[in-house]
Amino acid sequence: MAKETLTITDNRSGKTYEIPIEHGAIRATDLRQIRVSEDDFGLLSYDPAFMNTASCKSTITFIDGDKGILRYRGYPIEQLAERSTFLETAYLILHGELPTRPQLEEWVYHITHHTMIHEHIKKFMDGFHYDAHPMGILVGTVGALSTFYPDAKNILDPANRQYQIYRLIAKMPTLAAFAYRHSLGMPYAYPDNDLSYGGNFLNMLFKATELKYKPDPVLEKALDVLFILHVDHEQNCSANAMRSVGSSHVDPYSAVAAAATALYGPLHGGANAAVLRMLGEIGSKEKVPEFLKKVKAREALLMGFGHRVYKSYDPRAKIIRQTAEQVFSVTGRNPLLDIALELERIALEDDFFVKRRLYPNVDFYSGIIYQAMGFPVDIYPVLFAIGRTPGWLAQWQEMLLDPDQKIARPRQLYIGSGHRDYVPLEKRR
Numbered sequence: 001m002a003k004e005t006l007t008i009t010d011n012r013s014g015k016t017y018e019i020p021i022e023h024g025a026i027r028a029t030d031l032r033q034i035r036v037s038e039d040d041f042g043l044l045s046y047d048p049a050f051m052n053t054a055s056c057k058s059t060i061t062f063i064d065g066d067k068g069i070l071r072y073r074g075y076p077i078e079q080l081a082e083r084s085t086f087l088e089t090a091y092l093i094l095h096g097e098l099p100t101r102p103q104l105e106e107w108v109y110h111i112t113h114h115t116m117i118h119e120h121i122k123k124f125m126d127g128f129h130y131d132a133h134p135m136g137i138l139v140g141t142v143g144a145l146s147t148f149y150p151d152a153k154n155i156l157d158p159a160n161r162q163y164q165i166y167r168l169i170a171k172m173p174t175l176a177a178f179a180y181r182h183s184l185g186m187p188y189a190y191p192d193n194d195l196s197y198g199g200n201f202l203n204m205l206f207k208a209t210e211l212k213y214k215p216d217p218v219l220e221k222a223l224d225v226l227f228i229l230h231v232d233h234e235q236n237c238s239a240n241a242m243r244s245v246g247s248s249h250v251d252p253y254s255a256v257a258a259a260a261t262a263l264y265g266p267l268h269g270g271a272n273a274a275v276l277r278m279l280g281e282i283g284s285k286e287k288v289p290e291f292l293k294k295v296k297a298r299e300a301l302l303m304g305f306g307h308r309v310y311k312s313y314d315p316r317a318k319i320i321r322q323t324a325e326q327v328f329s330v331t332g333r334n335p336l337l338d339i340a341l342e343l344e345r346i347a348l349e350d351d352f353f354v355k356r357r358l359y360p361n362v363d364f365y366s367g368i369i370y371q372a373m374g375f376p377v378d379i380y381p382v383l384f385a386i387g388r389t390p391g392w393l394a395q396w397q398e399m400l401l402d403p404d405q406k407i408a409r410p411r412q413l414y415i416g417s418g419h420r421d422y423v424p425l426e427k428r429r
């Protein structure tokens with residue numbers, strides 16, 4: 001049987017080393033023994049942006065980008081989107097197994113009963129400028145929650161962690177909805193515990209003068225599906241931020257604030273808004289070929305297409321496309337959908353896109369649905385953050401319990417000046 005090892009010959013010294021391979025990887029620290037002298041620090045691997053470095057072992061999410069597969073804890077995303085709920089999927093992602101009925105009931109009960117936020121947090125939100133971006137408000141207030149729950153510092157106590165997990169999943173929609181209403185100058189709508197997770201979120205966003213808000217069941221379900229699709233995506237930029245910041249053993253509110261900050265960036269959580277702008281600029285189906293010419297001439301990017309990991313159809317995009325039809329049966333068809341479908345049809349037949357394996361990603365259709373549901377563009381990353389919170393918490397907890405993990409601290413290749421003596425100001429030229 002072939003040996004699960006790698007043999008390396010260092011041509012600088014002529015020495016040969018045999019390094020174990022586990023799960024298709026070598027340990028980067030095994031390279032440290034490769035030295036040319038006693039005072040040599042040892043060989044490092046250079047990998048900006050972690051293009052080929054596994055930062056952890058994980059049992060949470062599996063992606064096969066070539067085959068377009070996404071699974072949470074082994075369950076295909078298609079089955080979860082069709083048959084599960086967001087809260088059940090959140091339980092699965094955090095606990096590793098689907099809940100039994102009593103486990104699910106207890107889980108939903110706790111999350112439903114932690115949706116309220118302290119009135120002082122509400123006052124804190126009032127301090128934001130009237131046109132503050134809802135994602136900026138969310139990032140600030142979720143971080144501020146750590147001052148309201150100082151016990152959350154006890155991150156190594158499993159019962160305490162569980163409490164903060166309930167609170168974070170429960171309060172994210174409340175913070176998000178309050179941030180949105182603050183930006184409109186509308187009074188905050190308090191949580192309604194009679195409603196589902198998504199239904200209550202719609203209530204806190206859109207309730208006006210009616211005594212009881214009744215969410216449309218189709219939109220409530222669509223929102224739940226969209227949240228499921230965003231729960232986790234293995235070691236993406238914000239999950240990596242959550243793990244890295246959490247590795248300092250800070251409380252989870254501060255770590256989630258860091259993860260949400262990473263998500264705020266346009267290269268991560270902001271692409272669906274860019275898709276909407278692009279579709280608006282194209283304006284009509286007839287102008288699609290003209291726009292694609294510009295893309296091929298490198299004058300524009302086809303937003304919502306392409307992915308670092310998926311080199312075939314993003315499975316989430318397929319589900320969103322189906323969900324869009326259900327949403328439009330209630331809201332009326334978003335005219336941008338026809339432009340998107342035409343873009344997809346032509347692009348998928350075009351050599352430029354086929355050769356580069358560019359397919360629609362999750363963001364290609366999500367913005368169109370959100371727009372039809374009445375969500376303003378600024379709130380799209382906030383919706384993403386709500387869906388992703390259980391994933392961040394699962395990544396954080398897995399990191400804390402992994403004996404291989406320590407405080408995250410990458411190495412660098414120093415290429416700056418060597419030793420030089422301080423020059424007094426009057427002697428500098």
Ligand code: ACO
Pocket residue numbers: 267268269271295300301302303304305306307308309356358361362363
């Ligand atoms: N439109 C036109 N050309 C594209 C696109 C696109 N959307 N995406 C990639 N390409 C081209 C590149 O120009 C490159 O061509 P070349 O080899 O001739 O130079 C080739 O396809 C490979 O692209 P890379 O940029 O190397 O792919 P990478 O994996 O680095 O980038 C990314 C992935 C950032 C998602 C890219 O496809 C892109 O910018 N897409 C548009 C933005 C977008 O939709 N982002 C959302 C991603 S999903 C998410 O984060 C939730």
